[in-house]
Amino acid sequence: RKEVEQDPGPFNVPEGATVAFNCTYSNSASQSFFWYRQDCRKEPKLLMSVYSSGNEDGRFTAQLNRASQYISLLIRDSKLSDSATYLCVVTRLGGNTGKLIFGQGTTLQVKP
Amino acid sequence: DTGVSQDPRHKITKRGQNVTFRCDPISEHNRLYWYRQTLGQGPEFLTYFQNEAQLEKSRLLSDRFSAERPKGSFSTLEIQRTEQGDSAMYLCASSLGGNKNTEAFFGQGTRLTVV
Numbered sequence: 333r334k335e336v337e338q339d340p341g342p343f344n345v346p347e348g349a350t351v352a353f354n355c356t357y358s359n360s361a362s363q364s365f366f367w368y369r370q371d372c373r374k375e376p377k378l379l380m381s382v383y384s385s386g387n388e389d390g391r392f393t394a395q396l397n398r399a400s401q402y403i404s405l406l407i408r409d410s411k412l413s414d415s416a417t418y419l420c421v422v423t424r425l426g427g428n429t430g431k432l433i434f435g436q437g438t439t440l441q442v443k444p
Numbered sequence: 445d446t447g448v449s450q451d452p453r454h455k456i457t458k459r460g461q462n463v464t465f466r467c468d469p470i471s472e473h474n475r476l477y478w479y480r481q482t483l484g485q486g487p488e489f490l491t492y493f494q495n496e497a498q499l500e501k502s503r504l505l506s507d508r509f510s511a512e513r514p515k516g517s518f519s520t521l522e523i524q525r526t527e528q529g530d531s532a533m534y535l536c537a538s539s540l541g542g543n544k545n546t547e548a549f550f551g552q553g554t555r556l557t558v559v
Contacts, residue, residue, distance in 0.1 A: 340484070366547075375535060375550035376487065419486050430475055430541050431500055432548055434486035 335359055338420050338435035346443050349410045353438045355420030356402045362422040362433075365396055367405050370417045370437065379405075379418070410442045446470060448551035450536050456557045457526055464522045465554045469538030476519050477548065478511055479535040487535055493519060494541050526558045 338355045345351050357365075365382035380387065382394040382403050393406040407414055420435035449468045457463050469476045474495050479487035490509065491501040495516040508526075513519040523530055533555050539548040 336486075338486075375552050377550070378547045381547075430494065430539075431489050431492050432477065432537070433489060434479075436484075437486045 333358060334436070335433050336420055336422055336435040338418075338438045340436050340438060342439040342441050344441045344443060345410055347410055347412060349442075350406065350408045351410055351440060352407075353405045353418055353420075353440075354402055355404070355435050355438075356400075357420075357422045357433075358401070359422070359424075360401065361424050362401075364423045365394075365403050366421040366423075366432075367392075367394060367403075368419040368421055368434075370419055372416075376419055376434075407440075410440075412442050412444065415440055415442045448536055448538050448549050450534075450551035450554050452554055453552065454555045454557075456559060459528060459558055460525055462522065462524045463526055463556065464520055465534055465536075465556075466518060466520050467536030467538075467551060468518045469536070470549055471517075473538035473540055473549075474516070475539045475541035475548075476513055477537040477539075478519070478521050479537065481533045481535055481553075482531075490521070490534075523556075526556075528558050531556055531558045 336357050367379040368376040369379040370376040382396050386395045391408045395404045417437040417439045419437045423432050451466045477492040478490040481487045491511050493513040508524045511521045533553045535553045537548040537550045540546045
């Protein structure tokens, strides 16, 4: 079983739709959580960090559920430019445990 | 440009040859990571450094792979006796490590094709 799992999709949605992605992680020692965005043939870039209390950045909302070991990303009012792969990333705090562990990625296609 | 830079951007090599890639991280970043990514997959962890110390190396990596960061600045990743299965995008990232993990910034990657 992979340490970080995502549904690869693709998710095909019309412009203006609301779409949600989930990601599960298996290691309860995971402490930091992120969503990265990766455009086709480009490098991953940070979309947002995920905090225990949940956080929002414009049309994007991230939630963390430690008890069930999953994080989610909600995109409201989808734009064509949101089409990309969304990567769930977990890591652990402190010491030598600093590696970033990526999920497979979820592909989103927003259609006109 | 003060971001993470990787060289070369593309490399085509014959099976059995050795290749070396270079990564220059953001100057104040003490952590440097190497990842490999194939089509349809997320980045797969290879190894990472804090300053010049290599803290972890993936058990999935064979002995043909080696990485160095001799002065705690740039890093090199060498693949010896390349195989067709080594064809992938090799990504480097850097971050400020410590008690609070901060954003990792990625380079544009080196795309390796083994023929």
